[in-house]
Amino acid sequence: MSIKDNLSKIKISIPDTVTLVAVSKTKPNDAVLEAYHAGQRVFGENKIQEMTQKWEDLPKDIEWHMIGHVQRNKVKYMAEYVSLIHGVDSFRLLAEIDKQAKKHKRVIPCLLQMHIAEEQTKFGLNETELEEIIDSDAFKNLENIKVFGLMGMATFTSDLDQVRKEFNFLKSIYDNLKQKLPEISVLSMGMSGDYTIAIEEGSTMVRIGSSIFGARNYS
Template identity: 70%
Template sequence: MSIKDNLSTIKATLPTHVTLVAVSKTKPVSDLEEAYNAGQRVFGENKIQEMTDKWEQLPKDIEWHMIGHVQRNKVKYMAPYVSLIHGVDSFKLLKEIDKQGAKCDRVIKCLLQVHIAEEDTKFGFDENELLSIFNLEEFALLKNVEVVGLMGMATFTEDENQIAREFKGLKGLFDKINASTTINLNMEILSMGMSGDYKIAIENGSTMVRIGSSIFGARNYQ
């Protein structure tokens, strides 16, 4: 099936409130153009240099989402154009994004990454770390970043009950923060779910899914 066909098949399964991020990492510009021509406008990349190269070549109404682990010294390269940074996993990184946003006279939208998987390899805050950040005086002073939601990745497992449990836990935390009277945040985005588990994620409250191989086919990491 073509990229266009894959996109229409997936979009037919998504509720209207769920945003599809087409994960285009490692894929050539021609593949992104095909998806763009099929109506896709939100693309996710995990390397800042690759994303910047594609941003320079492609139409400017595309929303670029940084979905990979972010090194602080590279934030400046995407600050002029990035629409959403998914994997903010430290307060230091948040401060750097704020600093680079100020230089570009932009407010950069971010998702804070929460560690929900049982694997040790995933980045992210735990619940206590997250809640303590929101109560920092320094957090209230950040003017060029906007925390618009949370992101999490479930354990890579065949156990769908475990995946659902992890997603449900993140949804509970998301709701708890939004309902808090001491935290002045109204987060709209809960980014969870990828090609293998996005349907479970949506059942458990996801509003944004990151899908790559089901759209573009298997990746070539050579």
């Protein structure tokens, strides 16, 4: 099946209220353009250098989402154009995004990444760390970032009950946060293998790559 066919199949399977982020990491520009010409406008990358090159080369009405782990010293390279940063996992990173956004007279939308999986290799905040950030005066003084919601990745496992439990846990954290920050509206959870469960558990944004573009070539 073509990228266009894959996209339309996925779009039929997700509600209109859920944003589809097409994960184009490692994929060439022509693959992104094929999805673009099929109507897709939101793309996700996990390496700032690759995303910046694509931003320079490809149509300017594309929304670029940074979905990978972010190093503070790389923020400056995407501050001019990035539409949403998914993986904010520390106050220091948030402060750096704020600093770089200010240089471009922008307010950069961010998601705070929560650690919900069993794997220790995954990044993210725990509930205590989330509360410490949100309740701090330093957070309230950041004028060039806006927290739009939360992001999390479930354990990579075939145990779908566990995946569901982790998404359910993240949704409960999101609901609690919404009482403090009523303006939040994004819960980014679910990828190619588990997005249907994520949507059932309340996801408003899914990150899908291989089901659109096919298997990745990392060589």
